[in-house]
Amino acid sequence: MGATSNASPAPLNSALSSFPSLKALKFTTKQQELLIRVSALALIYVLAFVVRLFSVLRYESMIHEFDPYFNYRTTLFLTKNGFSEFWNWFDSESWYPLGRIIGGTLYPGLMVTAALIHRILHFFSFAVHIREVCVLTAPFFASNTTLVAYFFGKEIWDSGAGLVAAALIAICPGYISRSVAGSYDNEGVAIFALLLTFYLFVKAVNTGSLAWSLASAFGYFYMVSAWGGYVFIINLVPLYVLVLLVTGRYSMRLYVAYNCMYVVGMLLAMQIRFVGFQHVQSGEHMAAMGVFFLLQVFYFLDWVKYILNDIKLFHSFLRITLTCAITVGVLALSIGTASGYISPWTGRFYSLLDPTYAKDHIPIIASVSEHQPTAWSSFMFDFHILLFLFPAGLYFCFKRLSDATIFVVMYGLTSMYFAGVMVRLILVAAPAMCLVSSIAVSATVKNLSSLVRAKSKSPQGSGKPLSGSKAAAKASADQSLPFQKNGAIALLLGALYLLCRYAIHCTWVTSEAYSSPSIVLAARGHGGGRVIFDDYREAYYWLRQNTPPDAKVMSWWDYGYQITAMGNRTVIVDNNTWNNTHIATVGRAMSSYEHEAYEIMLSLDVNYVLVVFGGVTGYSSDDINKFLWMVRIGGGVFPVIKEPDYLVNGEFRVDKGAAPKMLNCLMYKLCYYRFGEMTTEYGKPPGYDRVRGVEIGNKDIKLEYLEEAFTTSNWIVRIYKVKPPKNRW
Amino acid sequence: MAKGTNDAQLLIQSLRKAYASTPTSLKIIDLYVVYAVATALIQVAYMAMVGSFPFNSFLSGVLSCVGTAVLAVCLRIQVNKDNKEFKDLPPERAFADFVLCNLVLHLVIMNFLG
Numbered sequence: 001m002g003a004t005s006n007a008s009p010a011p012l013n014s015a016l017s018s019f020p021s022l023k024a025l026k027f028t029t030k031q032q033e034l035l036i037r038v039s040a041l042a043l044i045y046v047l048a049f050v051v052r053l054f055s056v057l058r059y060e061s062m063i064h065e066f067d068p069y070f071n072y073r074t075t076l077f078l079t080k081n082g083f084s085e086f087w088n089w090f091d092s093e094s095w096y097p098l099g100r101i102i103g104g105t106l107y108p109g110l111m112v113t114a115a116l117i118h119r120i121l122h123f124f125s126f127a128v129h130i131r132e133v134c135v136l137t138a139p140f141f142a143s144n145t146t147l148v149a150y151f152f153g154k155e156i157w158d159s160g161a162g163l164v165a166a167a168l169i170a171i172c173p174g175y176i177s178r179s180v181a182g183s184y185d186n187e188g189v190a191i192f193a194l195l196l197t198f199y200l201f202v203k204a205v206n207t208g209s210l211a212w213s214l215a216s217a218f219g220y221f222y223m224v225s226a227w228g229g230y231v232f233i234i235n236l237v238p239l240y241v242l243v244l245l246v247t248g249r250y251s252m253r254l255y256v257a258y259n260c261m262y263v264v265g266m267l268l269a270m271q272i273r274f275v276g277f278q279h280v281q282s283g284e285h286m287a288a289m290g291v292f293f294l295l296q297v298f299y300f301l302d303w304v305k306y307i308l309n310d311i312k313l314f315h316s317f318l319r320i321t322l323t324c325a326i327t328v329g330v331l332a333l334s335i336g337t338a339s340g341y342i343s344p345w346t347g348r349f350y351s352l353l354d355p356t357y358a359k360d361h362i363p364i365i366a367s368v369s370e371h372q373p374t375a376w377s378s379f380m381f382d383f384h385i386l387l388f389l390f391p392a393g394l395y396f397c398f399k400r401l402s403d404a405t406i407f408v409v410m411y412g413l414t415s416m417y418f419a420g421v422m423v424r425l426i427l428v429a430a431p432a433m434c435l436v437s438s439i440a441v442s443a444t445v446k447n448l449s450s451l452v453r454a455k456s457k458s459p460q461g462s463g464k465p466l467s468g469s470k471a472a473a474k475a476s477a478d479q480s481l482p483f484q485k486n487g488a489i490a491l492l493l494g495a496l497y498l499l500c501r502y503a504i505h506c507t508w509v510t511s512e513a514y515s516s517p518s519i520v521l522a523a524r525g526h527g528g529g530r531v532i533f534d535d536y537r538e539a540y541y542w543l544r545q546n547t548p549p550d551a552k553v554m555s556w557w558d559y560g561y562q563i564t565a566m567g568n569r570t571v572i573v574d575n576n577t578w579n580n581t582h583i584a585t586v587g588r589a590m591s592s593y594e595h596e597a598y599e600i601m602l603s604l605d606v607n608y609v610l611v612v613f614g615g616v617t618g619y620s621s622d623d624i625n626k627f628l629w630m631v632r633i634g635g636g637v638f639p640v641i642k643e644p645d646y647l648v649n650g651e652f653r654v655d656k657g658a659a660p661k662m663l664n665c666l667m668y669k670l671c672y673y674r675f676g677e678m679t680t681e682y683g684k685p686p687g688y689d690r691v692r693g694v695e696i697g698n699k700d701i702k703l704e705y706l707e708e709a710f711t712t713s714n715w716i717v718r719i720y721k722v723k724p725p726k727n728r729w
Numbered sequence: 730m731a732k733g734t735n736d737a738q739l740l741i742q743s744l745r746k747a748y749a750s751t752p753t754s755l756k757i758i759d760l761y762v763v764y765a766v767a768t769a770l771i772q773v774a775y776m777a778m779v780g781s782f783p784f785n786s787f788l789s790g791v792l793s794c795v796g797t798a799v800l801a802v803c804l805r806i807q808v809n810k811d812n813k814e815f816k817d818l819p820p821e822r823a824f825a826d827f828v829l830c831n832l833v834l835h836l837v838i839m840n841f842l843g
Contacts, residue, residue: 208814210803210826214833252814256803260830263796267837270788277784306811307747313740 040163041150045143048170051507052139052180054515059532061135061182064517066558066575068184069565072134074102075111075184079118079130086111087273093570094560095582096552096605104273105578109226110189113137138179138188145192146170149434152199155206156404157439160446165438171506174382174430177514187427190227195431197223197233198411201261202404208253213260220261221268224275231284231349232428236414237261238291240407245298249403255299262292283337283344290329297325355421363636364577367629370424379419381513382426384505385498386433390416393436396443405439412436445495451488519562521619521716533617536562539610539717542710543567547608554601555610556590556623556630557583563610572604580637587634588641590667591627597666598705601722608709609720613671615689615696616680616715622691627667628652655694663698670720673701673708678715758805762798769794789841796834800827 027035055064063072078086086108092099117140118133146166153162169175178187200216224230241258244250266279266288279285301318308314336342344350347365351357355373359366379387390412397405415429516522521533543553544567552570553563560574573583589600601609614622623630628643635641645661646652654662654672662668676687676699687696709721751759772790781787807815807823815823 208807209818210800210807210823210830214826214830217833252806252812256806259799260803263792263799264830264834264837267789267792267796267834267841270785271837271840277788280788304744307751308743309747313736313743316736317740317744 037159037163041147041166044146044150044163044166044170047167048143048146049139051171051510052142052176054180054511055517056135056181058515059517059520059522061132062517062519063131063134063184064180064182064519065185066518066561068134068182070561070575071110071184071186072131073561073565074106075114075134076130078111078115083112094564094574094576095579096570096572098579098582100576100578105576107186107224107226107228107274108272109193109222109224110137110184110186112225113189114184134184135182138183138185139181141189141192142170142175142179145175145195145431148192148195148199149431152195152202153435153438153442155199155202156402156408156435157442161438161442164441165435168386168434168438168441168502169431171503171510172383172386172430172434173506173509173514174426174433176506176510177382178427180510180514182517186227187229190223190229191427191431193219193223193226194229194233194428198407201237201257202407204257204261205254205403205407208251208256210256210260213257214264216257217261217264217268220265221271224269225272228348229428230269232415232418234279234285234288236411238288239414240410241291241295243406243410244403245294247406249406250298254403255295258295259292262288281341281343282346283342284346284349286333286342290333293325293329297321352418352421352425363629363632364580364583367626367633371422374420374423374426378423378426381509382430383433385502386437389437389440390433392440392444393438396439397436408432408435441495441499445492448488448492448495452485452492454485521617523617533619533714533716535712535714535716537566538712539710539719540566542712543569543608543610543719546710551607552605553608553610554586554589554604554606556586556612556626558626559610559612569608572606580633584634584637587630588638590623591631591634591641591646591665593661593664594666594669594703594705598722601705602725606722609670609706609722611667611670611718611720613675613715613718614691615671615675616678618690619716620691622671622716623667624654624671624689625691630667653694654689654692654696656697658697668698669701669703670706670718672696672698673703673718673720675715676700752810755805755809758801758808762801762805765794765798765801769798783843785841785843789838789843793835793838796838797831800830800834803827 063069074086074089077089087103089101089103090099091102094100114130114133114137117137118128118130121128121133146169149169150159150162150166153159153165175191178185179191197216197219200212200219204212204216220230220233223233237258241254244254269275269279270277280289301321304317305314308317333342337344345353347357347362351362351365351371365371383390394409394412397409412429412432412435415425415432418425419429519536521535523531523533525531540563543551543563547569549568550570552572553567554572555563557573557575557577560571560576563569563571564574573579573586577583585600585604589597589604592600612622613624614620615624628646631641631643631646635643644650646659646665647662648657648659653659654668672687672689675689675696679686680688680690685695687699688694689696703720705723706720707723708718710719712718769791772787772794776787804823804827806812807818807826808820809815
């Protein structure tokens with residue numbers, strides 16, 4: 001059912017006849033269509049991979065950001081030491097002195113995938129380093145996602161929609177943002193697993209086959225092993241089953257599909273140590289179990305109704321069963337929730353339902369920039385034309401309602417809600433947007449091109465006015481036939497123009513916004529040439545080469561993963577943020593006076609302190625800008641730290657009018673040590689902070705318990721050595 | 730009250746009569762389902778008596794019973810000639826799917842048993 005309907009082989013033949021050697025390759029229409037489809041898919045596959053390679057070409061093949069460094073370190077460990085060591089790994093190099101049970105607190109899917117690819121490549125004698133595999137894992141899986149999107153689109157609508165879906169998702173910025181080369185993070189693999197699970201489940205519902213349902217259970221297992229966002233699947237699928245039951249579209253196929261997927265999927269998911277028994281104990285997974293029992297009761301009643309053939313008797317039976325089932329269900333649920341056996345929704349997911357919850361109760365979740373609500377500009381930036389194609393696609397879905405389109409509509413609507421609550425979840429909405437939009441594009445283009453191809457019939461006396469709008473493009477024979485054809489051609493050109501703008505926008509967005517490694521910064525120098533700041537890696541390698549191997553480094557939790565991965569030193573807190581009190585201790589140390597902080601640092605055996613300072617270069621994600629979060633998190637556990645102490649009239653200042661506690665706290669001293677003598681900008685006094693835009697208040701800083709160990713060439717990372725306690729005499 | 734018991738008796742009788750007409754193959758599958766559910770209930774009763782440690786073993790035991798019961802019901806649905814949706818599905822294919830799913834289920838159970 002592709003775009004070609006009755007295209008005669010004549011044009012192709014005339015072209016072929018000019019190449020006498022190719023005449024033997026006369027294709028039938030069906031074969032031509034297959035060739036076009038396969039080549040289009042191959043090009044889309046390559047495109048999805050290539051568009052994500054900007055940062056590899058501009059900088060080098062390296063891992064970006066913070067979290068991927070932890071994933072890289074664990075993958076390295078896995079390739080060196082094997083799976084059994086990895087699964088039982090206890091890491092004493094982070095969260096000193098607590099350590100971290102890595103084997104039981106991570107999602108192994110990504111690491112196992114990369115290690116597997118690495119092993120396969122080595123088996124075929126491609127001796128690549130694991131780092132290259134890690135860097136290119138996400139683009140590879142993005143290409144695979146386009147294939148799955150094609151099959152999914154084919155399942156929902158037809159192969160034309162599948163092709164458009166594949167093309168749209170290949171370059172969609174919402175997906176690219178977390179799957180560029182170098183972004184070695186769980187989402188790169190998880191979105192592939194998500195779409196695969198959904199596709200296999202919809203296929204199972206459409207065919208009613210146990211084999212497809214088993215495949216979707218395996219897809220679900222892969223998703224659970226890859227990302228914590230699997231909770232979305234285990235809640236969306238039961239919701240979908242419920243909707244089908246309520247709207248009366250239930251069938252035997254639904255029973256087969258859901259039950260096999262739920263039971264086998266749940267068992268498989270419990271094999272991941274990090275997930276554990278959550279499928280039977282956590283409130284977030286109870287919807288699936290509830291729907292499972294509901295399905296059993298529902299279909300049992302359906303079967304009894306079928307064999308009884310008597311309405312009145314069945315009604316009495318129905319009454320008895322329903323009362324029993326409802327009492328048992330409500331009783332079990334209330335006892336479970338009241339006794340605490342069924343744990344309530346955790347803060348991370350509860351803040352999706354109540355967005356104000358995190359700001360009041362859990363400052364660590366609120367402080368992450370990816371967890372903020374989404375602005376309209378982000379939607380436009382990440383989705384472009386998909387934003388208005390999505391409602392159009394919804395219209396087409398409702399016009400031709402089937403089990404599969406209901407699923408895609410529900411997926412689209414729920415994911416759009418969550419994308420509005422948290423910026424990071426735009427990623428989950430991206431495949432849904434692409435699928436639904438592809439239906440709109442494909443259906444419209446097909447209608448328009450059938451209009452263009454319509455053979456001109458003799459005009460009949462129908463007074464239907466010309467409708468040039470997209471939605472009403474019905475090919476009715478009327479007097480204004482040539483005008484209609486021109487209108488259709490114009491609209492087709494318009495659609496082509498829109499899609500071209502989409503492609504241009506996506507490429508521009510990828511190139512400008514989503515290809516920066518975050519660990520290497522670039523800026524324009526005075527002469528317009530590019531200046532690279534490689535300070536982070538400079539500092540980590542200094543740590544690696546100039547400190548004793550058992551040195552402990554205290555820094556804010558953002559840099560923990562990078563310090564352990566590149567500096568190879570023990571850290572106090574890192575990005576896992578599993579222990580809020582430990583982080584609050586570090587926050588308290590950073591915001592106390594130097595002598596108080598020294599007590600805390602001695603108790604934690606800290607040897608070095610690392611801070612990030614952007615005042616010389618104008619780099620705005622430095623520790624002074626994050627300082628208030630340190631105060632809030634520290635103050636959340638230790639009431640001795642009070643946020644108003646650091647503010648002046650509610651304002652955060654670092655110049656002469658700043659609060660005295662701010663001017664003398666450890667973070668201020670460490671960031672601005674010796675900065676008072678530095679001239680950063682022409683025409684400004686020495687000690688001018690380029691990020692805050694003021695001259696600092698306390699220029700004459702003396703450190704009593706620490707000494708400066710290293711400052712990078714652009715002053716971005718500063719490392720201080722903690723002096724051992726003085727001798728008693 | 731008498732009407733209630735009368736109703737219940739009538740209900741049970743008509744259920745028995747209607748069920749008697751199902752083919753033997755389906756009755757065998759139903760027996761298997763009943764056996765599996767009974768085993769699950771016995772395990773839950775035992776857990777209530779002796780406590781739930783180790784929880785993974787309890788879960789794997791119960792879920793293997795529930796899982797195989799549910800898969801048997803799916804097999805029954807697919808093999809039942811009265812279901813028009815599965816008219817084109819050969820019963821051999823349905824049984825092969827059933828065996829495959831049970832195989833996967835029990836492999837996972839063996840890993841989870843601990």
